Amino acid sequence: MKRDxxxxxxAPGAARAAGAARAVVGTEAGSVARxxxxxxxxxxxxxxxxxxxxxxxxxxxxxxxxVAEVAVLLLLTVRTIRHSPARQAAxxxxxSGAAVALILLRAIWPGPPQLALGACSAWAxxxxxxxxxxxxxxRLDDNRRRAVEEATRTQRLGLxxxxxxxxxxxxNGMLVQAQAAQVVAGALPEPVADALRRIxxxxxxxxxxxxxxxxxxxxxxxxxxxxxxxADAFSPGVRVELTVEAAPRREVSSxxxxxxxxxxxxxxxxxxxxTVVVVEVREEGGMVRVRVADDGGGSSPGTRAGGGFGLAxxxxxxxxxxxxxxxxxxxxxxQVVAEIPA
Numbered sequence: 001m002k003r004d005x006x007x008x009x010x011a012p013g014a015a016r017a018a019g020a021a022r023a024v025v026g027t028e029a030g031s032v033a034r035x036x037x038x039x040x041x042x043x044x045x046x047x048x049x050x051x052x053x054x055x056x057x058x059x060x061x062x063x064x065x066x067v068a069e070v071a072v073l074l075l076l077t078v079r080t081i082r083h084s085p086a087r088q089a090a091x092x093x094x095x096s097g098a099a100v101a102l103i104l105l106r107a108i109w110p111g112p113p114q115l116a117l118g119a120c121s122a123w124a125x126x127x128x129x130x131x132x133x134x135x136x137x138x139r140l141d142d143n144r145r146r147a148v149e150e151a152t153r154t155q156r157l158g159l160x161x162x163x164x165x166x167x168x169x170x171x172n173g174m175l176v177q178a179q180a181a182q183v184v185a186g187a188l189p190e191p192v193a194d195a196l197r198r199i200x201x202x203x204x205x206x207x208x209x210x211x212x213x214x215x216x217x218x219x220x221x222x223x224x225x226x227x228x229x230x231a232d233a234f235s236p237g238v239r240v241e242l243t244v245e246a247a248p249r250r251e252v253s254s255x256x257x258x259x260x261x262x263x264x265x266x267x268x269x270x271x272x273x274x275t276v277v278v279v280e281v282r283e284e285g286g287m288v289r290v291r292v293a294d295d296g297g298g299s300s301p302g303t304r305a306g307g308g309f310g311l312a313x314x315x316x317x318x319x320x321x322x323x324x325x326x327x328x329x330x331x332x333x334x335q336v337v338a339e340i341p342a
Contacts (some may be wrong), residue, residue, distance in 0.1 A: 001174045030260025036084040036092045039076035046073060046103060053106050058161030061106035070123070070127045073100050074130040082141065087285055093134070095128035148320045160214045175203030223253030224281050227260060231279065233265060238294075246283035250339050256281055256290045259314055259325070263292035263336040266311070271296025271334065287323070288342050293335040311336065 046069060052058065073096045080092045087131065101124035108115055178199040182188070222230075224244050231240040260279055267274050274296030282289050301322070315325040323340040 010330065011040055024211050027065060035076070036080050036088040039073075039080040040092035040095045042073060042076055043092070043097070043099040046099035047095070049103050050099070050105055058106075058109070063107065066103055066107060068267065070100050072105060072128065073097075073103075077127065077130040078134040078137070078153045081131060085285065093131060097124070097131065100124070100130075101129040142322070144169075145322050152317070152320060163210055163214050164216040168214070171206050173204055173316060175200060175207065176229050178203060186256075189258070221294070222257050223250060224248065224256055225253070226257055227279065230257075230261065230264070234277070238267070238274050240264075240279060242279045246281050246288050246342075248283065248288045248342050252288050252342060255317070255321075255340055256288055256338070259290045259336070259338045260292055262311055265332075267292075267294050267296060273297055274333065278283065283342055288340045290338040290340070291335065293330055293333060295331070295333040297333060305342055314338070 034253075053061075077093050077096045078098075080096070081089045084092065101120050104119040104123050105116060107118055129131075178196050182193065182196050182200075224246065227242055227244060231242045234240050246256075249289045260281075264277065264279075267277055271294050274294040277292065277294045280289070280291040282291075311325065311327055318325045318338060318340060321341065323338065325336070325338045328333070329335075
């Protein structure tokens with residue numbers, strides 16, 4: 001689904017809340033990506049050196065150096081399989097595992113084919129063991145993430161019940177009292193009547209906000225199907241270019257909607273010069289990728305590093321669910337990218 005919407009420029013605010021957003025998951029995501037690249041690169045280099053032995057006619061090798069190289073390759077294999085996305089982990093682990101299996105050829109070249117085959121098969125067991133350890137640790141991490149997610153969901157549902165049963169009830173009582181005062185007291189001085197009307201309006205808005213919060217906490221809030229309406233409501237001053245090419249499960253869909261909502265809220269607050277906002281939701285390689293980018297200018301030296309829950313809180317939530325969130329300057333504006341396991 002592709003469409004254009006319009007949105008309001010919003011009240012001017014501080015330039016951009018850069019520090020907190022950029023610190024959310026960028027470091028860890030970069031570390032994981034580098035581990036996969038390093039493991040794959042090390043495997044390629046090791047394979048190239050092994051292949052160079054017969055091609056260049058080299059004989060013999062330093063056994064201590066071989067053992068150290070194998071240890072490094074095995075550690076990289078375990079880390080890559082444990083932390084990297086499945087596709088990256090498979091490619092990198094295959095390269096580093098193949099390097100471990102064939103590395104003994106440097107020491108026994110030239111030699112009988114049976115010896116080479118036996119040696120490579122024996123050393124391949126080390127790569128298999130590293131793969132097994134990585135998969136086991138990955139499973140433990142997944143189980144831990146699911147446990148955290150379930151505990152978070154239980155807390156969220158409990159908070160939703162408390163808001164509905166207690167806070168909403170008390171606010172509704174205040175609203176009823178304000179309405180009754182306007183009727184029972186008869187003619188009131190205009191300032192008093194106006195204050196009561198404002199209290200009634202504020203109570204209605206508070207109840208509506210509580211209702212939305214309860215639905216969001218209970219994971220019954222809107223999902224990607226609500227992004228079109230969100231884009232339409234943004235305002236005439238900013239063009240919203242919306243692309244949705246994913247149909248994720250409900251929980252993921254709701255989380256994607258929350259990321260877009262928070263990113264658009266930041267555009268309103270911190271990018272008054274923005275004229276175009278690009279919103280993309282796509283499913284790629286088992287992940288739902290949410291991208292929100294604007295042309296309202298990047299961060300400035302005076303940008304605040306704090307500023308509330310916002311993207312930092314969403315980053316923690318995504319991390320607990322096995323995803324990641326990054327934010328920072330992009331082109332002539334700002335970009336937020338979230339990746340959520342589908």
